[in-house]
Amino acid sequence: MIRLRLAVALAGVFCASLAVAQATDPRRSGYLEMGPALQKMQDDDTANPAMLFVQAGAATWAEKVGTAGKSCADCHGDAAVSMRGVAARYPAVTPPLDRPVDLGRRINLCRTTHQQAPALEAEGNDLLALSAFVTLQSRGLPIAPPEDSKLAAMQAQGADLYKRRQGQLNLSCASCHDDNAGRKLAGATIPQAHPTGYPIYRLEWQALGSLKRRLRNCLVGMRAEPWEEGAAEYLALEAYLMDRARGMPLDAPGVRP
Amino acid sequence: MANVLVNAPKTAKKGDTVEIKALIMHPMETGFRPGANGRIIPRNIVEEFSATWNGREVFRMKMSPAIAANPFVSFFTAATESGTIVLRWSGDEGFVAEHRIAITVT
Known part of the structure; x- marks a missing residue:
């Protein structure tokens, strides 16, 4: 019980120090520079137009494509688990390449190697939508x-x-x-x-x-x-x-x- | 089927005002812009949006080329009876999309 209390107290101290760190961090995201109306628009998942693309990306995630006949979900399972934190790391070095790539390129690598499907058009709506769906799984996580x-x-x-x-x-x-x-x-x-x-x-x-x-x-x-x-x-x-x-x-x- | 995001209450008290918010993916191409080849891209907009509550029309709006892509519509209506609200968008190039909302009024 004492241990638990200690752990709770420590967690409290940790959260408080994190809050202080955020309060003293001079860095401001573009979100903070927006007016309250746009912030509300972004925060409401039924008013944020990007969520339309996320919806389309979720469909692509589950769609079996290519000669391998596999969907993203067939290998990665539930995106909420497997893709958590992924977008916060990219660009990163990824096999089979030996150099950093961005998230879109990583998705296309999966498509061409594992799904045996043609790569999605760079910066096309399909790739952006799938990227948005993957990135959503890291929402709130630190870069x-x-x-x-x-x-x-x-x-x-x-x-x-x-x-x-x-x-x-x-x-x-x-x-x-x-x-x-x-x-x-x-x-x-x-x-x-x-x-x-x-x-x-x-x-x-x-x-x-x-x-x-x-x-x-x-x-x-x-x-x-x-x-x-x-x-x-x-x-x-x-x-x-x-x-x-x-x-x-x-x-x-x-x-x- | 077009991508639609709708925000509406599942339940309401009889006589209450409910807000329905609807967002739909659509290019809303104005018909005034030249494309990469210099030719005008033909107009492709949602012309009409309507909402019916158990078949009775409660909201209708005409849309114009000046409305941005992925139009967002919010409207208020009075809760009358349990049933289905049908949102319907129709426009150029035979575009039709429907979304049904089940609502319980107590």
Whole structure:
């Protein structure tokens, strides 16, 4: 009984310190920068339009495809158990490849190797929907990129890209998201660029979109040439941003203005 | 079948006001935008949304091309009797979707 009380007390102290850590963490997710109306929209699973895609992703999860005739569920079982925390780790090094890949690529690897099915179109609705369904299973969990030398190299490359000035406006990611975060760019609050909600339903897009799409948006905004599709730069930046947001809770699938 | 998300109470007291919220996946293509090939993408919208409570119409709205993709509709109605609320969307290219809600009124 005393032990139990001690355990409860310790758990209480732990939770309180976690709350303090969150309260003192200067990092703010894009969710916190939104108005209360949009926050409510995201929090209500019957009002968040991304949940429509999650619904479609859940159907894809259970669908038998390819010459192997297997569904995701045939190998992975209940996604709520097997996919818990997965999206919080990616990009990560994954077999059979020896280099980091993002979640979408990981899903397509499963499709081509285990299901013997054609890969889903990169950033197409089907892949985004399945990614959203997988990411939902990590909602509320802290972002936790694995410790890995290959991933660390990629994160370092991403950190360089983040600070590198480019484009006609001669801006770097850091010029807005570090130096001017919280201030206004026209009517919009500049967020700190923590990728906690991807894939996001962006109201401006009227669609679900990936972090890559967001990065392309930013690149065009700073009048730089977006990297070509599948370029290593996107993955490097994504790896760096996830590391930068380490420990922040995932709130995916998010709604953003 | 289209993807639909509906938020409605399962039970209500007779005479109470109930809120029904419905979200449906639909591109709501305006018919004014050129596609990648420069040609106008034909209009493809939900034209009408209606709700019937045990066959009696309680809500109807016309939609226009200015409404965003994946339209979200919320409306209030008075709880009258137990039964089924049928939500129905219809639009261009023969689009029809239905969703049934069972509700108990006490």
